[in-house]
Amino acid sequence: MEYWDVLQWTIAAAILRCIVVWSYRATLHPLRKFPGPVLASLTEWYGAYHAFCLRVHLTAYDNHQRYGNVVRSAPNKLIFNTAQAVTDIYHNERLIKARDYMVTSITGNYSVFTAHDKRVHSHKRKLVGKAISEKSMREFEPIMVHHVNVLMQQLEWSRQNEAFTDMTTYIKRFGFDVVSDLGFGESLNLQTDPKYRFIMWWMQIFEVRNNTALQAPTFVWTGVDIPLFFLKLFRGNKFLQMIQGLTNRRQERGIKSRDDFFAYMMDSKNPITGKDTSMKEFLEEALFFFPAGGDTISGALCALFFYLSRNPKCYRKVTEEIRTTFETEADVCSGSKLSSCKYLRACLDESLRLASPVAGTLWRELPSTDNAPFIVDGHVIPKGTLVGVNTYSIHHNPDYYPDPFTFKPERWFSDKQGDMYTAFIPFSTGSRSCAGKAMAYMEASIALSRILMKYEFESADGTKRNVGGGSGRSGERRGRREEYQIYDHFSSSHFGPNLRLRLRNM
Numbered sequence: 001m002e003y004w005d006v007l008q009w010t011i012a013a014a015i016l017r018c019i020v021v022w023s024y025r026a027t028l029h030p031l032r033k034f035p036g037p038v039l040a041s042l043t044e045w046y047g048a049y050h051a052f053c054l055r056v057h058l059t060a061y062d063n064h065q066r067y068g069n070v071v072r073s074a075p076n077k078l079i080f081n082t083a084q085a086v087t088d089i090y091h092n093e094r095l096i097k098a099r100d101y102m103v104t105s106i107t108g109n110y111s112v113f114t115a116h117d118k119r120v121h122s123h124k125r126k127l128v129g130k131a132i133s134e135k136s137m138r139e140f141e142p143i144m145v146h147h148v149n150v151l152m153q154q155l156e157w158s159r160q161n162e163a164f165t166d167m168t169t170y171i172k173r174f175g176f177d178v179v180s181d182l183g184f185g186e187s188l189n190l191q192t193d194p195k196y197r198f199i200m201w202w203m204q205i206f207e208v209r210n211n212t213a214l215q216a217p218t219f220v221w222t223g224v225d226i227p228l229f230f231l232k233l234f235r236g237n238k239f240l241q242m243i244q245g246l247t248n249r250r251q252e253r254g255i256k257s258r259d260d261f262f263a264y265m266m267d268s269k270n271p272i273t274g275k276d277t278s279m280k281e282f283l284e285e286a287l288f289f290f291p292a293g294g295d296t297i298s299g300a301l302c303a304l305f306f307y308l309s310r311n312p313k314c315y316r317k318v319t320e321e322i323r324t325t326f327e328t329e330a331d332v333c334s335g336s337k338l339s340s341c342k343y344l345r346a347c348l349d350e351s352l353r354l355a356s357p358v359a360g361t362l363w364r365e366l367p368s369t370d371n372a373p374f375i376v377d378g379h380v381i382p383k384g385t386l387v388g389v390n391t392y393s394i395h396h397n398p399d400y401y402p403d404p405f406t407f408k409p410e411r412w413f414s415d416k417q418g419d420m421y422t423a424f425i426p427f428s429t430g431s432r433s434c435a436g437k438a439m440a441y442m443e444a445s446i447a448l449s450r451i452l453m454k455y456e457f458e459s460a461d462g463t464k465r466n467v468g469g470g471s472g473r474s475g476e477r478r479g480r481r482e483e484y485q486i487y488d489h490f491s492s493s494h495f496g497p498n499l500r501l502r503l504r505n506m
């Protein structure tokens, strides 16, 4: 047979395969009765395309508006939009984290984030838990405060030398510095030294690849992982060398030199193989740790600055609360005084609701050994289905949050909270929820309070004010001018807000 004939037959076979698979998915598949976009029911590339465009969260929201509270978002995936579904999915002991998360692994090892085997996960979770336990956080606080002080110096430099301060630039570096110190006992010093700043955009591209692959795992299983190839070709190796350098230096200082994540990991054995933790395993954890603890904090804080700069009443209220609770900037630390700042917490929760740094859908499924169907919000779910609640969509569901696009910290004090708390899942919920939640609240509260003890701030003028918000064009997904825009790639990218800082009159 000629080369040309082989090619023709291959194309014909591929087309025939698509016709058979698509017909099955549209007419006979167990999920055929669930509503959703036709393309989504036929192919997982629908989700991959939206992930690549960094808008999985907006697509899910639109689909819920159009099709209701349960949507078929891929041939084998259902997204729900109710508080009952949050409980049925994330507190269901029979369900595990979807195995598809393994496509995000770069070394082929499990991390605390990707492990779906409950034994492996609980072992890793205990180790992470030790590194960010209350006791560890108390010991780590002075280091965190040191990084906040460096942030304050950077903001002061910006106030004196720049027309306005782009908060994303400064806060992102801060977030990564804190998390590298927590993980490796050594800061990357991104705030003051440009050497390793490239890792922030490297991480983002890596995450876009991961999120796209998560929507369409065939993308990786078939070996068509072109973005990863290019990433490795350019800066990837430099990035891996940087992490390797951090871990080598940490090892030289001795495992017991500090109670950080590295120490707990390297001092433990794999519960299944009984072997010591390998460097590759540690690398896998590190690759998750940076965006998990750095990008997320940056997203949460920048959204909060955005909303406070646009809501003068809330700004005045939170400022007054902080300034009457603490006497000086140096007084601000964790403890009963900070916990008594209830309005601060409500502002943080409200911006986490509106602009969740992890805005997508967190998938769960039955393990291969469990064959019985399960129930989500009254629907019988067949085996082989991935289920989840989309965080952005449920956070904007008016059944739980009336006037959902408005920044209203007061809603967190209302008597009728009911399902509002169940539906509030910025850190997810259940056994796979965020291990760094307490640290995140502490870090964000200390940073915001210290900044407010020293500065007044307002939005920059003219078009610079709009950075971070929507386009202002009606009918567009990103049209809402007063909504902080997140660009979802599992954690998310964001821009601005641009602020004008003034020293506070004492």
Ligand code: HEM
Binding pocket: 112, 113, 114, 125, 128, 132, 179, 182, 292, 293, 294, 296, 297, 300, 356, 357, 358, 362, 363, 425, 426, 427, 428, 431, 432, 433, 434, 435, 436, 437, 439, 440
């Ligand atoms: C505002 C800040 C943060 C947000 C919104 C956030 C959100 C989340 C979410 C939604 C998950 C669940 C992922 C899933 O189910 O697939 C998660 C997991 C996790 N987060 Fe965070 N996170 C934040 C900060 C942090 C910090 C500061 C750390 C630690 C340095 C951290 C460490 C982790 C870990 C280790 C997991 C994996 C938990 C597990 O699978 O058992 N996070 N986070």
